[in-house]
Amino acid sequence: MPKAAPCVGSSHGWLAFNHLQNCHPYLYNPLMDSPHFPYIPLPSIETLPSFLAARLFKSDHFSPSPSLNTQFLISLYKITNIEEEDADELAVYPKDIDYFYVRRLVMSSPPSLPFYSSDSSSPGNDCTIMAIHSGSDSLAFCKPGDDSWTDLEGSLGCYSDLIYSSKNHRFYAMRSDYSIEAWDLRDPSSPKYQVFDSPDFCPGKLYHKFKGSYNFTFTNYLVESSGDLLVLRRFIALSVAETEFVHPRRSEDDVVNNINDDERENLFLQDDDAYWTLGFDVHKFDFDQSKWEPVDCLGDRALFVGSNHSFSLSTCHYPELMKNSIYFTDHFLEGFNQIYDGHDNGVFHLAKNCIKPYYPRRLKIINPPPVWVAPNTM
Known part of the structure; x- marks a missing residue:
């Protein structure tokens, strides 16, 4: 299993991780018995619109052999409701944006294997990956082999969860006001969406x-x-x-x-x-x-x-x-x-x-936290 990488999703038998050193997300299949295809890289989160720049820095200038790490410059305007003229920029380290930056990641289907091609339009590559990112305020998608994430213009922000419906071939994203956005990404060049408002949610x-x-x-x-x-x-x-x-x-x-x-x-x-x-x-x-x-x-x-x-x-x-x-x-x-x-x-x-x-209450820490993995045969 990958070490020092927070899990940000589990879908169709694959786990999604953020690499803590360079923040490159990737997919990992713990149930696959082949040593050749356990990992599938995804586009760097540097390709998301809120990332302005990345730079390398030495972790310890006084060390005989300082290591190089990455620091990211993020636009607060892109990840908050701050007015653009009042927004600032924020320098963050990979460890600070692990869970925060990609809050949920789901797939429409398992990725096609063997995964050789970097061409996301190659035959059999029907897998589309969608993510809630920038805290909870934006949606983006990609296909395995893409060089960058595609930000979804028109998304309204403040998302609490995301799933894919194989029945309706839609991604459903729920906002904090319980309204639903239904996204059709079957044509990646022309995403379509519909909003279902729900103004009268009962507290229960x-x-x-x-x-x-x-x-x-x-x-x-x-x-x-x-x-x-x-x-x-x-x-x-x-x-x-x-x-x-x-x-x-x-x-x-x-x-x-x-x-x-x-x-x-x-x-x-x-x-x-x-x-x-x-x-x-x-x-x-x-x-x-x-x-x-x-x-x-x-x-x-x-x-x-x-x-x-x-x-x-x-x-x-x-x-x-x-x-x-x-x-x-x-x-x-x-x-x-x-x-x-x-x-x-x-x-x-x-x-x-x-x-x-599942466990006695005395067990206070289980790190990393457990996650459900459902083989695609289910």
Whole structure:
């Protein structure tokens, strides 16, 4: 596995990484048994419009053999809402733009192999890769073998997630206001898109349940399941030591005061830096009405979310999975710290409104955080 490279996506069995020294993204297939094609390079993020320049510098001028590193000059106007005349430029190092700069990367299909050609129009190269970049404000795409990323003009910014629908041959990008952009990139020279506004998104039962009881945030995920476009809102408790947070894997009928000390240590997080998933709510998008509708049951489906391209599996085909459930890995990038990192993983049962963790709570750090990898045969 690649070392010292943050994973920014997982799609069709391939993992996407950012190289920490030069910030060149690349694809890696951990399931491929051939030594010849484990990696596929992608265009440098220097080709994105917010990158103004790159320069080499010596890491330690006083060292007998200083190493050369790269520093990037970024336009803040391109990655913020600052007015152009007030915008400044920012010099950053590769380690500072790993998770921040490419927040999500998904593919329309697995790349064609063997991968010899640098010509993205070569026969069989149907794979299109789309990314949320520049924080969360822009979209860009490329094909394996391209020399540069193509920025998508017309994209509105503030994106929370991105998926590809093989049914509709569209990339769907969701904004923070829950509107949807549908992008058709089958003709790379002429991208087409449609916007579905959703002004009346309902906060949901869990939002009202947690509001006032916890200091929480939430992360949104798009998933295509049984032909429907779903949004999953993941509620994450912050600074849980301040609220003596009880992990929701226990039912509401449990009497916390009657548990023993070992159970209590597993239930209560003891650090202000701790965070933990409280639960999920689910909505389905009605394209005819352009609105989100609450979903109370996923049927026989199991959904998988995290830093991966979200996907859905049938528990009839995979009976070892729990139906009507959401399998999640730690994806709270803002919460990663030296005390807690990668620990927030589990299975959420929608009907029971409870979570079953993968690991004991004492395991505070799992670094790098786990990521779902779904072979393309699924």
